[in-house]
Amino acid sequence: MIDVLTSIAVITGAALALVAAIGVHRLPDVLSRMHAATKPATLGILLVLIGVALRDGRLAVIAKVALVAALQFLTAPTGAHMVGRAVHRDTTEHDDDLDPVDGV
Amino acid sequence: MSARLLTVGWLTAVWVALWGGITPANVLSGLVAAGLVLTAFPIASRRPLRINPLWGAVLVGWFLAGLVRASATVAWQVIRPRSRLRPTVLTATLPALPPALRVLMADAVSLTPGTLTLDLIEDPPALHIHVLDGATADSVQRDVDTLARLVQRAFPPSGASGDHRAAMADPRTRPDEGGRR
Numbered sequence: 017m018i019d020v021l022t023s024i025a026v027i028t029g030a031a032l033a034l035v036a037a038i039g040v041h042r043l044p045d046v047l048s049r050m051h052a053a054t055k056p057a058t059l060g061i062l063l064v065l066i067g068v069a070l071r072d073g074r075l076a077v078i079a080k081v082a083l084v085a086a087l088q089f090l091t092a093p094t095g096a097h098m099v100g101r102a103v104h105r106d107t108t109e110h111d112d113d114l115d116p117v118d119g120v
Numbered sequence: 121m122s123a124r125l126l127t128v129g130w131l132t133a134v135w136v137a138l139w140g141g142i143t144p145a146n147v148l149s150g151l152v153a154a155g156l157v158l159t160a161f162p163i164a165s166r167r168p169l170r171i172n173p174l175w176g177a178v179l180v181g182w183f184l185a186g187l188v189r190a191s192a193t194v195a196w197q198v199i200r201p202r203s204r205l206r207p208t209v210l211t212a213t214l215p216a217l218p219p220a221l222r223v224l225m226a227d228a229v230s231l232t233p234g235t236l237t238l239d240l241i242e243d244p245p246a247l248h249i250h251v252l253d254g255a256t257a258d259s260v261q262r263d264v265d266t267l268a269r270l271v272q273r274a275f276p277p278s279g280a281s282g283d284h285r286a287a288m289a290d291p292r293t294r295p296d297e298g299g300r301r
Contacts, residue, residue, distance in 0.1 A: 051250075093231050097238070100239075
């Protein structure tokens with residue numbers, strides 16, 4: 017049972033990480049790409065971590081996994097926020113068009 | 121002072137978790153490390169946030185559900201063959217919240233469906249939000265309002281004034297914490 021849950025969690029998580037990578041490549045501009053780099057990537061890492069915690073089950077490992085998850089939830093949106101803010105301020109200083117960042 | 125002890129406590133807990141075992145040596149070195157970190161990098165505002173556990177759990181649940189929905193939405197937008205994205209930038213107003221909760225709001229908005237925080241504006245408090253799928257300003261404002269209400273219930277205002285506005289004041293101007301930056 018645990019093996020099944022672990023497999024589902026890890027495979028779904030890895031698939032989400034893959035989708036995030038494809039999204040960063042495929043979406044049209046920096047800000048849209050940040051959507052892909054935050055949400056699916058964060059959930060993907062969370063699922064892989066849940067899989068690891070389920071499979072291992074030792075308290076020491078679960079504590080570390082919880083720490084990784086907490087830091088991920090703090091840093092991923094903050095990083096996206098910083099990139100987004102830089103692009104936003106850079107483009108809105110000149111004009112309201114977001115296209116100049118396309119293809120950067 | 122108790123807030124400082126609390127900070128030492130959880131920093132030590134993080135340290136012990138990193139080492140992966142509760143031994144006297146780990147706890148002692150963790151206490152030393154926490155003390156050093158707090159001395160080297162003093163935190164400007166140590167006003168502790170009160171947490172309502174029930175609404176805190178509701179907030180976490182709402183957030184996780186939002187993250188799952190957001191991931192599914194973005195995943196579909198990424199892999200669907202012909203993309204019909206209408207990215208726009210909107211502004212949503214925020215209620216008066218202490219700085220830590222405004223940061224929490226900005227982070228949570230980034231991880232919930234369709235929205236990404238670009239900028240936090242101080243006066244009046246508002247968020248610049250990037251929307252991927254052409255959601256309207258009204259619907260985004262509704263989502264932000266819902267989140268703000270949950271955050272306010274999960275972290276009820278502390279202090280005699282009973283209002284988050286009191287905690288909005290710049291931490292540098294508070295007498296007990298002046299000059300600690």
